[in-house]
Amino acid sequence: MQYKTWVSINRKAITHNAKVLRSHIQKKTQLWAVIKSNAYGHGLWHMAEALDEIGVDPVRGRARAKGTSPQDRGAATSNGVDGYCVDSVIEGAKLRLGGISKPILVLGPTFPNLLADAAAHNITLSISTMEALQELTKTIKDPAVRPSFHLKVDTGMNRQGFYLKDLPRTLAYIKKHKLPITGIFSHFAAAKDINYPTFSEQQNKQFLSAIALAKRAGFTNLTKHLAATAGTILSSKYHYDAVRCGIGLYGIYPSNELEAQLKREFPFQPALSWYARISEVKHAPAGDFIGYDFTERLAKKTQIAIVPIGYWHGLSWSLSGQGTVLAGGKRCKILGRVSMDLIAIDTTGSKTKVGDPVVLIGTQGKETITARELARLTNTTPYEIVTRINPLIHRTIS
Structure with a gap:
């Protein structure tokens, strides 16, 4: 599934x-x-x-x-x-x-x-x-x-x-x-x-x-x-x-x-990775606003990927307009507001498509996003970043 x-x-x-x-x-x-x-x-x-x-x-x-x-x-x-x-x-x-x-x-x-x-x-x-x-x-x-x-x-x-x-x-x-x-x-x-x-x-x-x-x-x-x-x-x-x-x-x-x-004496390894999938890809012209409240305006023609995840899932609203996710092995900026169930990301220049995986916490290619990085961006602690991930989200262990 x-x-x-x-x-x-x-x-x-x-x-x-x-x-x-x-x-x-x-x-x-x-x-x-x-x-x-x-x-x-x-x-x-x-x-x-x-x-x-x-x-x-x-x-x-x-x-x-x-x-x-x-x-x-x-x-x-x-x-x-x-x-x-x-x-x-x-x-x-x-x-x-x-x-x-x-x-x-x-x-x-x-x-x-x-x-x-x-x-x-x-x-x-x-x-x-x-x-x-x-x-x-x-x-x-x-x-x-x-x-x-x-x-x-x-x-x-x-x-x-x-x-x-x-x-x-x-x-x-x-x-x-x-x-x-x-x-x-x-x-x-x-x-x-x-x-x-x-x-x-x-x-x-x-x-x-x-x-x-x-x-x-x-x-x-x-x-x-x-x-x-x-x-x-x-x-x-x-x-x-x-x-x-x-x-x-x-x-x-x-x-x-x-x-x-x-770190050398206690070389801990992060155990959690958080993923989503792209649900839609579109191209918006320069000058268009994106998301709620017109908080961001596109400076150039932009390829936008919609990812069905938001603050209900535990992704902080504070990441609006400043956070990044990983898609196609690259960092992609969150555009505009983090919505309840959706975010828009900038995938300009990549070949991302519907169904492709997106990394919120973890590694893709040569890039890594950690809970500590998200904590720094949202002025909180890594404890909160991982603990607030909605318990209803499917979890696997391997």
Whole structure:
């Protein structure tokens, strides 16, 4: 079947990136793949299936016994990942129903109506408020069937998590009600910005204090984790029992600075390519306007190719009149506005025809367009560029 637009995931790149990360973390440290939010636009199931096949062995691979969870701190897999981080119980349940048996940790908040589902699917939650702890106590009366959870500590990001000063009371509540805490973690605010190493170190010290408080309260066997991709590649002292890697697995560096500094040591390969097809070709005379609102006037007779993709699909409206795509092995400027479902591109001088492929992200001939390039043009981050690709678009992996 031919699609107007589709996303292709390179399995070899995913495997390569996982092995690069694995080779730089301590042997005792587990590697958890962050595939939340539709795997940053790469496709939740496609990524889980690809990662689950790396380094599979009868103990740590898909044959892991039902009932294990991220608190299992045995030796990490040789090349693959040890677990998955998702945004919601709904994402986690999709993985379980698809046959994924490795540990799953929900990073986002979970409301009371999904607590039983989390327990039923052996999904570990993140808890970052006293209200959530109280709901867990109240909603599921039987301690034996409550879902396990990791406690999130706010070490300076001021987003999710308990402040250090509130931990003694929080840990006392957990102990009193015998709640199934199995981990403790935090998140760096600016690890990808090498201009703020002092702040990351301050956060690490706060996290160490949180661990000490947990031990003092009697919780001595918790899984501890702090680093995402940026923290993982910055320093091994941030690795603890597990690292949570997302953007690096997809072959995108967390920041320009880290790419410039660590590209040789961490040679990530982009895994995602985004394509469309030309649906119409026409020739417009010089002086004609093109697209909505007459924002662009043709300086010369122009061959125009219409491509059925727009901001509904996730192509930023900010690329209007300035972005490029690849067609016929060449860069072709986007003419006028990016519409909801269509763009016009300048293919003057090429032999492009209806049905020819167009590259939005990826390589064609000697040209490459990266998510970082699009992020620079639209004043955003590569994370947003790939994550906002519409989940309804067909995805393949090969």
